[in-house]
Amino acid sequence: MKEKKFQFSYKVVADATGLAEADAALLQLARKTTKKAYAPYSKFNVACAAKLANGKTVVGSNQENASYPVGICAERALLATVGTQYTDEPILTLAVTYHSLNGDSSHPISPCGMCRQALSEYEKRSGTPIRLLLSGMEGPVYIISTIKDLLPLAFSEEDLG
Secondary structure: OOOOOOOOOOEEEOOHHHOOHHHHHHHHHHHHHHHHOEOOOOOEEEEEEEEEOOOOEEEEEOEOOOOHHHOEOHHHHHHHHHHHHOOOOOEEEEEEEEEEOOOOOOOOOOOOHHHHHHHHHHHHHHOOOOEEEEEOOOOOEEEEOOHHHOOOOOOOHHHHO
């Protein structure tokens, strides 16, 4: 039996003031977009903003439904918009944030497993790493170079045989 190990490095800045101007603006747009979330059940508003290779910016927010499986996460809402309006356009940077109406929103969160899979497929499809900025409404920001770091054993078309 062989044991293998997976690890990755990421950067942490104390708050948005430690980011480059373009990254800080993208994160601020994502934070502003949390107001567009529809989360009456969880009270957990998630939003994201993406900077595309063509210079355009796209946003997404979570949209819940009383029948929970019908809802959609902010990241997949954004991917649907990018895929429809800017087919195959690479996403260079994706800022993900949240505002919890039930508590603290001061630490970074990460995309759920389903969103990691969807982001992984989009990253591969476009041939460009998606750089992630993960944060709350305040506090530290994690900077991750590629979605591959969050989903190292992603399922892909190669697995379909």
